[in-house]
Amino acid sequence: MARSAGDGPARLLALVPFRERHGFARPRWGRGDRSSPREQVSMSEFQASPQVEEPFPLETLRHSVAHLMASAVGRLFPGVQYGFGPCIEHGFYYDFALEEPLTDKDLRRIEKEMRKIAGRKPEIAREVTTREDARERLSAQGQTFKVEALDLIPEDEEISFYGHGEWADLCEGPHIDDFGQTFHFKLLSLAGAYWRGDETRPMMQRIYGTAFWKRAELDAHLEWLEEVKKRDHRKLGTELDLFSLHAEAGAGFVFWHPNLATVRREVENFWWEEHTRRGYDPVYTPHISRETLFAVSGHLENYGEMMYAPMELDAQPYRVKPMNCPGHILIYQNRGRSYRELPLRWAELGTVYRYERSGVVHGMMRVRGFTQDDAHIFCTPEQLADEIAGVCDLVDKVMRTFGFEYTAYLATRPEDKTIGDDDIWERATEALRQAAQKVDLPLVLDEGGGAFYGPKIDYKIRDALGREWQNSTIQCDFNLPERFDLSYAAKDGHAHRPIMVHRAILGSLERFVGGLIEHYGGKFPVWLAPKQVALIPIREEHSDYCRELEGELRRELIRVDCMDEPGHMNKKIKQAQHAQVPFMLIAGEREVAERTVAVRRRGTRDQETMPFAQFLELVRDLRDSRALELEPTPA
RNA sequence: GCUGCUGUAGCUCAGUGGUAGAGCACUUCCUUGGUAAGGAAGAGGUCAUGGGUUCGAGCCCCAUCAGCAGCUCCA
Secondary structure (H helix, E strand, C coil), rough: CCCCCCCHHHHHHHHHHHHHHHCCCCCCCCCCCCCCCCCCCEEEEEECCCCCCCCCCHHHHHHHHHHHHHHHHHHHHHCCCCCCCEECCCEEEEEEEECCCCCCHHHHHHHHHHHHHHHHHCCCEEEEEEEHHHHHHHHHHHCCHHHHHHHHHCCCCCEEEEEEEEEEECCCCCCECCCCCCCCEEEEEEEEEHHHHCCCEEEEEEEEEEEEECCHHHHHHHHHHHHHHHHHHHHHHHEEEEEECCCCCCCCCCCCCHHHHHHHHHHHHHHHHHHCCCCCCCCCCCEEEEEEHHHHHHHHHHHHCCCCEEEEEEEEEEECCCCCCCHHHHHHHCCCCCCHHEEEEEEEEEEECCCCCCCEECCEECCEEEEEEEEEECCCCHHHHHHHHHHHHHHHHHHHCCEEEEEEEEEEEEEEHHHHHHHHHHHHHHHHHHHHCCCCEEEEEEEECCCCCCCEEEEEEEEEEEEEEEEEEEECCHHHHHHHHCCCEECCCCCCCCEEEEEEEEEEEHHHHHHHHHHHCCCCCCCCCCCCCEECCCHHHHHHHHHHHHHHHHHHHCCECCCCCCCHHHHHHHHHHHCCCCEEECCHHHHHHCCCCEEECCCCCEEEEEEEEHHHHHHHHHHHHHCCCCCCCCC
């Protein structure tokens, strides 16, 4: 039979719009942007090669398994009401309204029931019916959510049910033919989810699961989920003594321990280095300002809910800053500006505070106080394209240094209320496009995705686990220059309005460094590693030699841990290994006599003896080149 | 903020109404060992916090705080 399905590719494509039409925001990065494996993750290196002999696309299988699950839930929990149950990037979910809360135990029961049903190999039947009939059937079954779903289907569309056994669901398909074929699935987790993704609507219970045609693929996926768990920055944060959070201090405030503070400082040094190279000047602005500043900027009006409550000083309300731009603008405004000094590029690692709702704070990824790697470029319209190109180049340099791949998106003018006239939008968008062309940066169009105050280029980076997250953004702003009435004296002697470019490369240090922990799995490259070298004497009498090497390494600004406390070397090797120190130098009689070191690289049990001077050069090179690997790069 | 779950030693976790436990880490002593945990002893907890029920609460109930899986929202 025509296994490519009577439904064809057009029906297949309909799967995704189905959800969007119904008012779902398609989840992009989910909670904490990168913490959730289900939606936002792709599996690049874990994914098996594409299958050719699959009877149906994976999406179709998953959608059908979601139905299988729903039918099992229906048998185990009579009276359950159904919500939506689509396939998603790495699996599927189904939403249920149930009196009692589900538990993990129920998940196993449901799985068992699913296998029971699938064991009978029921066929999946499609039935086309009228809107009236569907409404009657669903109402009779008390499926109030499904009745609502019915009303969301556009007038000109066919109404269909898909079912197996005695169970059927309002659904546009497509589905596999029957449950007789071999497939593998697992139910993964439970969560609450608002009906139709709307927080004013009732909350349903969502079950997530995944399904594959091949056992090995399911296993690989589960393995990958394990790897994600192992690399969780919160777990590694404890294991490697990187950071902590404290109930005493409140939710969403990160305490950087020496190890992670070291990583951060290296990131910051690199960041400043690259900015200085590109003609940025540093600025520092206060954390607290009079409220009137944020009234002028519009933050109070548009962003007030995210801001901390005012504090009163000398009978004046003051606010903690949620963004750095107003401060930079005050500096710009401090005196008259001439076209001769533009572009001005001002950078600040500016710490801001934003009120985040209690349920969303998450490790270092979503916090209430964080440091943005912020900069603002004040320039003329003519300079815009060059300035943007400069930022694109900077993003490329930074992301490649950390080993991230990325994709850039051009976000254009949104449909509804925006400021600035067509002409300037057109010119700015064109400038972004030209700039990208200048640096050979392909742009994916994000139609209408711009901010209300201007178009932008957003970047998504892909980490070592194939997960995507957004950090860098380059935004043209016509709004703030207007609000603050910024100007510069142009060649013609008249006052002109500068364009402001807001840009962040890393986003926030908290989120970025948290991401680095997971990207590297705690195995930081040499330049970032909290301790770069561990010195281990074989016997106490070799301590002096180790101390001497420690001194030499420190003079070269190599971060070194001389482990000459009493104890056995095996234990120290294990400790250094556990701490993910890139290099262990082990010194005993032979090494002392020859002024060599036995070098053990992270991730290998082999060792290589070399003159200490040679090692010093090696580690210096790896650090200074910000190499990602522990091997010297071949010239 | 919402739904569900969790909070016991620095870490990982046992302990379901009747005298607070284990492993690792830590301290001390012994051990001088050539590449992933040497041995022994010791110290360490108002069981998140505040109320309540009970003769009696780590355990049951309520509230608060914090965390976890998501939803919604975001750098």
